[in-house]
Amino acid sequence: MKVTVVVHPNARQPRIEQDLFGTLHIYVSAPPLEGKANKAVIEACAQHFKVKKSQIQLVAGEKSKHKTLLISK
Numbered sequence: 001m002k003v004t005v006v007v008h009p010n011a012r013q014p015r016i017e018q019d020l021f022g023t024l025h026i027y028v029s030a031p032p033l034e035g036k037a038n039k040a041v042i043e044a045c046a047q048h049f050k051v052k053k054s055q056i057q058l059v060a061g062e063k064s065k066h067k068t069l070l071i072s073k
Helices: 036-049
Strands: 002-008 015-018 024-027 056-060 066-071
Touching (some): 002 036, 036 056
Antiparallel strands (some): 002 066
């Protein structure tokens, strides 16, 4: 399953919200340096979708706020 997300790094409170268009907005407290925010996004998605971190792959948007994740179940 492919999921499009918008990442908000350096957030005060980590959370996941969905907008009216179905896009997930992931707020993480990690900074966008050296892939720390990407790792935090994968951890947050793993908890949200109740899968292992190894089942989530970052397909597109490694250096962008708009990312595409591939979740295999």
